[in-house]
Amino acid sequence: MVKVALCCVQYRPETRPVMSIVVKMLEGALEVPEPLNPFSYLFPGVSELGDSLSRIAWNASDWSSSEVVTGSTVVKGTPLMRRYEITMASE
Secondary structure, eight states: OHHHHHHHTOSSGGGSOOHHHHHHHHHTSSOOOOOOOTTGGGSTTOOSSSHHHHOOOOSHHHHGGGOEEETTEEEEOOHHHHHTTOOOOOO
């Protein structure tokens, strides 16, 4: 269900599925594709032009090297994390 939601929140409307397709994905009649990165416009240097740029992998393994947290302070993080002082919760 989360993958379907990510498909529906794409920044560019033409990359969002139509509602009839969304319903079929939720019912299990269609396979849910890997969603594009819906937030690529937030990252500096990432253009919205071209399909290859919007197919940025969006999973934890891609971010592991940039999410180093000590206590509640971000030691190293993505530009967006540093800009908004976002910290990772400790386990």
